[in-house]
Amino acid sequence: MCMMIGSLMKIQRHSIFFSQIWCFLQVIMATRMFNLSKAFRIFSFQRRQFLVIMIAGVHINFQRRKVDRVRLQLASLGEQHVGYQCLDFPTIKLSVVGGRPFSCGGDRLFRPKLLSQRYGVDDMAGSARKIYDAATAAPEEHSVILLAHNGPTGLGSRIDDICGRDWVAGGGDHGDPDLEQAISDLQRETGVSIPLVVFGHMHKSLAYGGGLRKMIAFGANNQTIYLNGAVVPRVKPAEAMNPSTISTSERDELQESASVGPMSRAFTTVDLFDGTVEKISEVWVLVSGAQAELEEETVLYKRPCEHM
Known part of the structure; x- marks a missing residue:
């Protein structure tokens, strides 16, 4: 199976939905094997054979008067938006579990009112539990890919680390603590296999011309790979x-x-x-x-x- 990770930014200007959602991490999954050099040609002519899965990112154009529109847009996606949800693919024994919608890194919830009203999440502990519950809902024989807008804490605090702060002197860890907690609990308490955690938000090109970010990291015993897809x-x-x-x-x-x-x-x-x-x-x-x-x-x- 080949998975392509990119971004969806105003691809269809004639679509009200897409023109209002400015920063999604997009995953396109093809449930058959093919040569990479042919993958994009296949995608050009056979789009209907591909599944698109998304997690909401930072809504740049988010204004109070547009909250209802955002809710409508999220509802319109249905199962394609996996925030706090588990989407199963039985034929390949794989499940995709979404992290916290609208995350922008750090130790505070972004858009707390919307998270509370739509998902019943009021703090980091509650968010970690939602991710945990979604992952444990996957069939026992499935591997789980976690899809989040921002990566977890615990992957380094240097400026060029995968979730390191590059806009302040001295760096710092700008990961999501709820995502780290959920992963830790899953690995400690369950038999859920998590081979891959995919996210974006933290751009590859560092601020102020400071070089390039590390876009891949490995968990204990290399059992989990953390991948940042934010090439900008x-x-x-x-x-x-x-x-x-x-x-x-x-x-x-x-x-x-x-x-x-x-x-x-x-x-x-x-x-x-x-x-x-x-x-x-x-x-x-x-x-x-x-x-x-x-x-x-x-x-x-x-x-x-x-x-x-």
Whole structure:
């Protein structure tokens, strides 16, 4: 199974829902094996074979008068939004469990009134319990992937650590304590297998030109991999692209999507087999109209051959 992680930022400007949700971490899961170089071509022509799973991030355009609209948007997603929920895939024995919606890191709840009214969560302990309960609802034989907007605490406090503060001198741990607590409780009290924890929010490029963030970390005995998919900018103009080579239909489609030409888009791909992470890569995909192809791949992790 291949999983692609990226971001959904105003992809469809004609859609009220998508134009109002500014920062989601998107996971596209394909329930069949395919060569990575062909994955994006397949996605271009066979979108209906892909499942999209999301967790709400920081709502930049969040205003009090729009609270009802946000609730409506979340309700419209149904099971695609996995905040405090468990989404099962029986054919591949995998479940995706969502963390706290609207998280932006640190030790305070973001949008506490909405969390209380919609999810019954009033503090970090209650949030940790909701994540824990969702994960324990997964079938016993399933592996669990945790999907959150921000990563857990406990993964380092250096500026370039996976959830390290890069905007203040001296750094600091900007992870979510509720997510760390839920994972710790699950690993200590249950037999739930958590091979992967996926999140974003903490950008790869550090503030003030301070270099690059570590985008992958490992838990005890390497049983759990923590992956940050926040490669920003996520979209950039394609390099050395001749506008005259773009067809009229492609140009019209690009204009409709508020683009000025072919674009390169960032994703992080994860290959899993029997509940085990085999490979993780950061990729850039060239998107031109309805066409998409792999442009660049950087391997972040590959399972040692002796374990394969």
